[in-house]
Amino acid sequence: xxxxxxxLLLLSVLLFMNKNKCLDSVDIQIDDQLVTKNVYNQLxxxxxxxxxxxxxxxKNKQDNQNGFNATDPGQLDRTFGTEGRxxxxxxxxxxxxxxxxxxxxxxxxxxxxxASTDRTPxxxxxLLTTYNRDGNQIAKVDFSSTTPPAFGTAIAIDSxxxxxxxxxxxxxxxxxxxxxxxxxxxxxxxxxxxxxxPPTGTAYASLPTIDILSLALAIxxxxxxxxxxxxxxxxxxxxxxxxxxxxxxxxxxxGPNATNPGFSSGGFPLPNKNxxxxxxLQENGAIIVSGQSGERFVLAxxxxxxxxxxxxxxxxxxxxxxxxTPLGLVNRGARSNAVALQKDGKIVAVGTTATNVTGTGxxFVLAxxxxNGTLDTTFGSGxxxxxxxxxxxxxxxxxxxxxxxxxxxxxxTTPTGTSQECFALxxxxxxxxxxxxxxxxxxxxxxxxxxxxxxSSVAIEPISKKIxxxxxxxxxxxxxxxxxxVEKQAPLPVARFSSNGTLDPRFGK
Numbered sequence: 001x002x003x004x005x006x007x008l009l010l011l012s013v014l015l016f017m018n019k020n021k022c023l024d025s026v027d028i029q030i031d032d033q034l035v036t037k038n039v040y041n042q043l044x045x046x047x048x049x050x051x052x053x054x055x056x057x058x059k060n061k062q063d064n065q066n067g068f069n070a071t072d073p074g075q076l077d078r079t080f081g082t083e084g085r086x087x088x089x090x091x092x093x094x095x096x097x098x099x100x101x102x103x104x105x106x107x108x109x110x111x112x113x114x115a116s117t118d119r120t121p122x123x124x125x126x127l128l129t130t131y132n133r134d135g136n137q138i139a140k141v142d143f144s145s146t147t148p149p150a151f152g153t154a155i156a157i158d159s160x161x162x163x164x165x166x167x168x169x170x171x172x173x174x175x176x177x178x179x180x181x182x183x184x185x186x187x188x189x190x191x192x193x194x195x196x197x198p199p200t201g202t203a204y205a206s207l208p209t210i211d212i213l214s215l216a217l218a219i220x221x222x223x224x225x226x227x228x229x230x231x232x233x234x235x236x237x238x239x240x241x242x243x244x245x246x247x248x249x250x251x252x253x254x255g256p257n258a259t260n261p262g263f264s265s266g267g268f269p270l271p272n273k274n275x276x277x278x279x280x281l282q283e284n285g286a287i288i289v290s291g292q293s294g295e296r297f298v299l300a301x302x303x304x305x306x307x308x309x310x311x312x313x314x315x316x317x318x319x320x321x322x323x324x325t326p327l328g329l330v331n332r333g334a335r336s337n338a339v340a341l342q343k344d345g346k347i348v349a350v351g352t353t354a355t356n357v358t359g360t361g362x363x364f365v366l367a368x369x370x371x372n373g374t375l376d377t378t379f380g381s382g383x384x385x386x387x388x389x390x391x392x393x394x395x396x397x398x399x400x401x402x403x404x405x406x407x408x409x410x411x412x413t414t415p416t417g418t419s420q421e422c423f424a425l426x427x428x429x430x431x432x433x434x435x436x437x438x439x440x441x442x443x444x445x446x447x448x449x450x451x452x453x454x455x456s457s458v459a460i461e462p463i464s465k466k467i468x469x470x471x472x473x474x475x476x477x478x479x480x481x482x483x484x485x486v487e488k489q490a491p492l493p494v495a496r497f498s499s500n501g502t503l504d505p506r507f508g509k
Contacts, residue, residue, distance in 0.1 A: 017312040019216055068204075070122070073438045076483075079307075080479075083136030084480055086137075088137055088478075094114045095113075095478065096113060098112045098458075098468060099112075099155045100157070107132075108264075108461055112128070112131070113155040114151070116142070125143055125150070125151070125279045126153050126165065127141075128155075128186065129477060131479065133407070135479060141186075148169045150168060150492065152184075153166060153214055156218070158185075158219045158223045162187055163186040166214050179212055180206035182197075182205075202491040203249075206445075210492075213275070215228065215291075221285075224244055226241070229277075230275030238266060238268050239265055240263070240306060242262060255303075267302070267308030271504045274291065287303075288301055292335035295334055295335075297321070297322045298319060298320060300312070300318060312372075313369075324363075326382060330355065331353060332355065334351065337395070346371065347368065347373075349367050350396035351395070351397075362393045364413065369487040381432075381446070396409045396411040400459060400460050402460050406427055408425070409425070409426045410456075410458035411424045422446055423444075423454070439482075444482065446480050456471045465485060469482070471480075
């Protein structure tokens, strides 16, 4: 009897034959059953129906359980949540970061951070929410009502598999509030690490009379924690702070002339509101940051001990301002929201800039730089690239680079003709071209019902290569899971030997 799994397998062969003009009639026998043209047409109709709504029909039960098809990268993983999406409706909150954590059972879980939305930035509640690989929420913890109000802005896993949250806390100062940098560490999704700044599990850093906002987090090889951001008011410069593995301020950070040991303040040469939004560490410990200076898309480098590098990429002032006009764009409302390093040390920064002089349109942009800070002209168009979403407003907010060098960028887009924001996902090849095997020629747009949605973070599950995107919809945490790109493996060589140990010349002919 011809099983459905055989029919679907046959369908892929027939579609290929039809594409190559060799299917004038069907007369194929499998499992002693003849497949007719009517059966073929029925299967084509069924398969096209599934493709129109955005996913491939599972070939068999096992494939459905895996929720993963290497031939359809960019499709939503329908075994995750509801049709590939998760909305945490049991609480209101803004998701700002996600990370993938290995479990003791050898599986993985998705840990997220953010804040409740029923409070102001100076009266917020930090959230740590954990989901299993199927998208089911399995844990949720937050600051209790007796602790200072706080919110998380970034999350990462250290080398001991502990969860580190970077963010901000409002401390009472003269009956008011002052924003301070905050790092909080957990042994697992529900257990605070009381060995970190004992016994609180939380470390703070502040500057006198200044509100500082932490937006980015990195962990070095010794599990020391770097937080980066800027001043909360309209004017100010880059701010970085470093905590030791035990949760104390690293007094050596900022250099010998630091006004506030543990801090590295300022450095960027332009007198604007300068804010760090992305951070990555080079192999030698040097710190790469990206962000904005006024309305400019900027990068800079600091030494491992927090001294601004005035020689990178050139002296005497240092710092990079990226010009996107060669792409026909306008350097207005520009900013870099995230940065990542490739295996070869090259630097990828993503963000947005205007599409017109009025600033009413925004583009989803990225740039790649050599380790010395110069634009990598082998990437895209002179080191620059833009994702061509059919939208007046798009923005890249997060980036991840997989083991094969594919650049995965998440963000948001508002499709033309609508006012509804959606998750936006773009995958680029190592040379900067869009990967046409992923989604719709490298692009995927995901809506969350009738509510707007925007992605703020992205992570890659290391085993199946699934792509997890996190963000928000209608004041709720939102996640989406997509089939990733799996490198095609070359077929293994097979040989057959005779009983005397010699190669059988009849095999393989």
